[in-house]
Amino acid sequence: MNAPLRRVGVVVMVLFGLLFANLNWVQAYKGNDYRTSPYNGRVQIDEYDRQRGYIMVSNPGSKPIALSTATKNNLKYLRSYPGGAAYAHVIGYKPVNGTATGVEQLENDILSGTSDKLFADRLRDIFTGSHTAGGNVTLTLSKTAQDTAYDQLAKNKLGAKSGAVVALDPNTGAILAMASFPSFDPNPLVAHDGKASDAYKKLEGQAGNPLLNRALQETYPPASTFKVLVSAAALSANRNPDTPLQAGPGYQAPGTSHIIRNATSSTCPEEQLTLKEALTVSCNTAFARLGVELGSQRLNDTARAFGFYDNSLRVGNLSATDRGLRVEESVLGPLTTSSGGDDKPNIAISSIGLNEVRVTPLQNAMVAAAIANGCSQMRPYLIERLVGPDLTTGLYSAAPKELRRSCTTGEAAQLREMMFSVVENGTGKKAQIDGYQVGGKTGTGTADEEANAGSDGWFIGFAMKDGRPVAAVAVILDDAGKGGSGEAARIAGLVMKGVIEDKGGK
Amino acid sequence: MTTPHTAPPAAAAVVPETPVAAKPSLLRLDPAARRVRRTELWLLLLAMAMVAGYLAAVEANMLDTVTMDFWYPAGVLTAVFLALHVVIRLRAPFADPVLVPTVALLNGLGVAFLRRLDLGRAKIDDRPELAIFAGDGGKQLLWTLIAVTGAMVLLWFVRDHREVSKFAWTLGLAGIVLVMLPAVLPGSVSEVNGAKLWIRFGSFFAIQPGEFAKLMLLAFFAYYLVRKREVLALASRRFLGIDFPRGRDLGPVIVVWAMSLLVLIFEKDLGTSLLYFGMFVVTLYIATERVSWLIIGLVLFFGGAVLAYVLAGVVGGPFTNFGQRVEIWLDPFAEPYDRGYQLVQSLMGLGTGGMFGTGPGAGNPLLVPEVRNDFIFAGMGEEVGLFGLAAMLALYLLVVSRGLRAALAVRDSFGKLLAGGLAFTLALQVFVIIGGVSKLIPLTGQTTPFLSAGGSSLVANWLLVALLLRISDAARTPASTGGVRR
Numbered sequence: 001m002n003a004p005l006r007r008v009g010v011v012v013m014v015l016f017g018l019l020f021a022n023l024n025w026v027q028a029y030k031g032n033d034y035r036t037s038p039y040n041g042r043v044q045i046d047e048y049d050r051q052r053g054y055i056m057v058s059n060p061g062s063k064p065i066a067l068s069t070a071t072k073n074n075l076k077y078l079r080s081y082p083g084g085a086a087y088a089h090v091i092g093y094k095p096v097n098g099t100a101t102g103v104e105q106l107e108n109d110i111l112s113g114t115s116d117k118l119f120a121d122r123l124r125d126i127f128t129g130s131h132t133a134g135g136n137v138t139l140t141l142s143k144t145a146q147d148t149a150y151d152q153l154a155k156n157k158l159g160a161k162s163g164a165v166v167a168l169d170p171n172t173g174a175i176l177a178m179a180s181f182p183s184f185d186p187n188p189l190v191a192h193d194g195k196a197s198d199a200y201k202k203l204e205g206q207a208g209n210p211l212l213n214r215a216l217q218e219t220y221p222p223a224s225t226f227k228v229l230v231s232a233a234a235l236s237a238n239r240n241p242d243t244p245l246q247a248g249p250g251y252q253a254p255g256t257s258h259i260i261r262n263a264t265s266s267t268c269p270e271e272q273l274t275l276k277e278a279l280t281v282s283c284n285t286a287f288a289r290l291g292v293e294l295g296s297q298r299l300n301d302t303a304r305a306f307g308f309y310d311n312s313l314r315v316g317n318l319s320a321t322d323r324g325l326r327v328e329e330s331v332l333g334p335l336t337t338s339s340g341g342d343d344k345p346n347i348a349i350s351s352i353g354l355n356e357v358r359v360t361p362l363q364n365a366m367v368a369a370a371i372a373n374g375c376s377q378m379r380p381y382l383i384e385r386l387v388g389p390d391l392t393t394g395l396y397s398a399a400p401k402e403l404r405r406s407c408t409t410g411e412a413a414q415l416r417e418m419m420f421s422v423v424e425n426g427t428g429k430k431a432q433i434d435g436y437q438v439g440g441k442t443g444t445g446t447a448d449e450e451a452n453a454g455s456d457g458w459f460i461g462f463a464m465k466d467g468r469p470v471a472a473v474a475v476i477l478d479d480a481g482k483g484g485s486g487e488a489a490r491i492a493g494l495v496m497k498g499v500i501e502d503k504g505g506k
Numbered sequence: 507m508t509t510p511h512t513a514p515p516a517a518a519a520v521v522p523e524t525p526v527a528a529k530p531s532l533l534r535l536d537p538a539a540r541r542v543r544r545t546e547l548w549l550l551l552l553a554m555a556m557v558a559g560y561l562a563a564v565e566a567n568m569l570d571t572v573t574m575d576f577w578y579p580a581g582v583l584t585a586v587f588l589a590l591h592v593v594i595r596l597r598a599p600f601a602d603p604v605l606v607p608t609v610a611l612l613n614g615l616g617v618a619f620l621r622r623l624d625l626g627r628a629k630i631d632d633r634p635e636l637a638i639f640a641g642d643g644g645k646q647l648l649w650t651l652i653a654v655t656g657a658m659v660l661l662w663f664v665r666d667h668r669e670v671s672k673f674a675w676t677l678g679l680a681g682i683v684l685v686m687l688p689a690v691l692p693g694s695v696s697e698v699n700g701a702k703l704w705i706r707f708g709s710f711f712a713i714q715p716g717e718f719a720k721l722m723l724l725a726f727f728a729y730y731l732v733r734k735r736e737v738l739a740l741a742s743r744r745f746l747g748i749d750f751p752r753g754r755d756l757g758p759v760i761v762v763w764a765m766s767l768l769v770l771i772f773e774k775d776l777g778t779s780l781l782y783f784g785m786f787v788v789t790l791y792i793a794t795e796r797v798s799w800l801i802i803g804l805v806l807f808f809g810g811a812v813l814a815y816v817l818a819g820v821v822g823g824p825f826t827n828f829g830q831r832v833e834i835w836l837d838p839f840a841e842p843y844d845r846g847y848q849l850v851q852s853l854m855g856l857g858t859g860g861m862f863g864t865g866p867g868a869g870n871p872l873l874v875p876e877v878r879n880d881f882i883f884a885g886m887g888e889e890v891g892l893f894g895l896a897a898m899l900a901l902y903l904l905v906v907s908r909g910l911r912a913a914l915a916v917r918d919s920f921g922k923l924l925a926g927g928l929a930f931t932l933a934l935q936v937f938v939i940i941g942g943v944s945k946l947i948p949l950t951g952q953t954t955p956f957l958s959a960g961g962s963s964l965v966a967n968w969l970l971v972a973l974l975l976r977i978s979d980a981a982r983t984p985a986s987t988g989g990v991r992r
Contacts, residue, residue, distance in 0.1 A: 001792055001793065001795065001919060001922045001923070001926075002914050002922075003795060004791055004792045004795050005792055005910060005913050005914055005922065005926050006914070008788060008791075008792065008910065008926060008929075008930055009907065009910045011930075012903070012906050012907075012910070012929075012930065012933040013903075015933060015934075015937040016899055016902070016903050016933070016936075016937070018937075018941070018946060019899055019936075019937060019940050019941055019944070019946065020896060020899055022941070022944050022945070022946040023856070023887075023892055023895055023896065023899075023944055024892065026853060026856045026857060026944050026945065027856050027857060027859055027860055027861065027887065027891065027892040027895070028860065028861055028892055030853075030857055031856075031857045031858070031859075031860040031861070032857075032860075033857065034853055034854050034856070034857020034858060035854075035857055035858045035860065037854060037857075039839070039842045039843075039850050039851075039854060040854040040857075040858065040873075041851075041854070041870065041873045042854070042858055042869075042870050042873065045870055045873075072629050072630065074870070074872070074873075
């Protein structure tokens with residue numbers, strides 16, 4: 001029996017040789033892949049070994065809106081977001097599995113402490129054996145304005161189910177408020193157990209898409225707010241606020257049977273009124289005709305000058321403008337025929353902000369901000385300051401940059417005068433603020449004028465004090481129905497008041 | 507028996523001057539035996555020092571300090587293994603000196619690693635207070651005491667391995683009953699994690715009768731095949747160039763095998779079924795010296811595996827489980843958080859360990875599911891690395907080779923077949939589970955001998971070691987003392 005026993009020994013050697021060879025494959029050859037694999041929980045454990053930095057709003061002394069607290073578990077720190085849904089789209093969230101979103105993703109290197117800027121801290125850690133926390137991020141957000149923006153969207157008087165608010169500092173481009181409704185509570189998404197993915201799946205399937213940041217990633221027909229841009233185009237074509245425009249109850253563009261009418265029969269029934277008067281009462285017939293007169297080329301040029309067709313815009317840190325939260329491109333849609341000539345019927349409808357004109361709430365706020373700032377359009381940004389774990393060592397401080405010139409300062413002044421008139425005498429009275437000069441423009445409309453589907457309510461505008469801009473804002477209430485633009489104007493006024501309050505009333 | 511006589515081992519070459527070996531005691535031991543036992547003692551102390559070192563490293567990494575507690579498990583283990591050493595001196599003085607220290611090292615590392623898992627599960631503040639017999643590590647330590655005591659009892663009372671063959675039919679019958687019992691019992695008593703392999707007594711105590719059945723069936727196979735080997739090897743009918751035995755000679759063995767396989771299908775445990783099959787085919791091959799048996803076995807096995815996989819796709823039913831296992835094996839990353847989770851996490855653990863490992867207590871083995879049972883090798887792999895695992899494979903190989911050596915050296919056929927079968931069974935079990943957790947072969951649930959948490963496996967495997975010790979003692983006892991003594 002010894003011969004077969006020896007052969008069994010050989011078989012055993014072969015089996016163990018296979019085991020050994022396979023372990024070499026798994027542990028030595030594939031080791032690095034597995035060590036850094038997204039399925040490897042140890043990657044997270046290492047990451048959670050160090051306290052992640054704070055995210056704060058710009059108000060000095062206010063509590064952090066994202067922080068990590070120690071746990072007794074495998075993952076040593078739990079992220080939490082005391083600001084809840086109001087800040088969710090800006091901050092994003094840092095889940096245990098999967099990728100972070102928002103500022104959590106944008107400034108991950110600083111927050112997690114792996115940035116080169118924190119090299120000195122890491123070097124010290126090697127010698128002390130401790131785990132210094134990550135760096136901290138201060139946002140441009142103004143707390144009162146942001147809270148007001150989200151609360152007012154969520155509790156809007158018309159029961160609109162979605163909407164967005166963007167408020168900018170026209171002088172710098174700093175984003176003072178950015179709210180999208182409906183929103184979500186980010187806290188369950190960063191839980192350490194399996195509930196996080198359940199919470200995510202639930203949000204994903206929820207009606208109204210709460211995960212979408214409408215302020216940046218949804219485009220809407222600007223409706224009558226687009227008349228501001230048509231006005232700017234007109235001013236650049238040697239018109240002025242007092243230029244008489246042909247109005248009337250209806251306008252039929254050349255080459256179509258479609259008649260553009262005004263919102264109500266009492267709106268500009270007269271045959272003629274000035275550009276300023278037309279904007280104040282939001283006269284559709286006058287602007288449709290004006291747009292056709294100006295032509296596609298001028299409308300396109302003006303729109304580009306204010307930021308349309310910019311698909312490279314990212315909102316975040318001014319030192320790295322190629323990174324940041326992506327902004328959907330705003331467009332005018334086709335204004336020319338296939339032969340290259342002006343498509344006049346389309347231009348007519350597009351001139352009152354319908355047809356295929358689409359803007360993001362941010363883009364519309366940037367239009368208002370540019371006008372408020374003498375047509376110097378500043379690059380919008382969210383990151384005000386980065387500081388080290390000690391909260392004092394400065395790593396970065398935003399230096400505002402001009403993004404583009406949108407028009408001449410003279411034209412800007414004329415546009416402001418016209419927009420002041422809208423809030424003082426026209427459709428935007430609800431945005432008035434005591435002691436401040438508020439200019440703006442309302443808008444009501446849908447993509448499909450005929451369908452009479454629910455209509456969006458818009459307001460874009462700005463507040464000035466002593467000739468200096470304080471804030472610019474865009475508010476949209478999606479599918480708000482009748483009175484939508486009035487409600488949007490009211491919210492815009494409150495948000496700008498919030499900005500003023502946080503600035504100490506100045 | 508016409509077994510060719512092998513050269514006796516070195517120890518046997520020294521002819522003792524005095525016939526004291528006839529009645530050995532601690533003091534009056536044959537000088538050759540004394541030398542062998544001294545080797546065993548030193549190796550054992552070395553092994554225990556390594557276990558203590560492992561426990562100390564765990565504390566250094568997990569508590570940031572080394573408390574004196576790390577001595578206690580190492581001390582208890584040393585004491586019980588020394589007791590075994592004394593029993594061997596008295597009852598099996600010529601037994602292989604490498605077996606016990608090697609197995610003790612594996613067993614000790616298992617206890618240390620399970621204790622390390624307990625520490626990992628405990629809250630950081632509670633860690634220094636972990637009692638010696640607390641948690642899985644403590645339980646395993648207790649089971650080690652019981653298992654080694656079992657080995658001592660076997661060595662003390664079974665003075666000659668051939669005595670086992672007297673009970674062969676009883677053992678065979680008992681083996682079948684033990685295999686069948688969990689399948690017959692209601693699931694509430696017998697089912698744990700989907701496999702009906704257990705008999706539970708309350709919540710604390712559960713045994714896996716299959717672990718013992720393995721030994722009993724092997725003893726029966728060995729006995730039966732020794733009785734019939736001449737017939738099986740000679741009185742065969744030739745078919746397709748292969749010699750087949752007569753049905754009536756093979757009948758009882760086929761019945762035993764088929765019944766255990768059938769029951770195992772009901773118990774949903776592919777690993778054990780594979781183990782029994784391998785065990786059976788190899789003992790048959792050793793007994794008959796016919797390669798045709800190996801070929802038939804391999805063809806049956808791989809044919810069966812492919813057929814089961816195909817049936818899983820077509821029929822489903824009882825084959826679904828096997829089909830899923832194969833699919834997970836082919837691509838565990840297809841459903842990394844679902845079906846493939848266990849294997850993916852096992853690979854992550856092994857890969858993280860890399861060449862040298864993170865060090866005892868410095869990894870995160872608790873991320874691997876079932877790390878205390880099936881996946882203990884992957885869990886340890888993270889902390890001891892490829893070098894550590896290769897060393898542990900070498901330990902297993904050492905045990906198996908010593909078992910085969912005893913089989914080669916022992917003079918009687920029953921001993922040869924039993925030792926060879928036991929050694930190969932151990933090797934096959936190690937291959938099945940370690941190959942499974944490292945994605946060499948489809949994963950089937952098996953305990954990792956001497957490492958996995960669980961009393962049944964530990965007791966059964968120590969009984970296996972005791973049998974190997976008994977046989978090796980018989981093999982190495984000098985011929986002048988009467989072949990097999992006493």
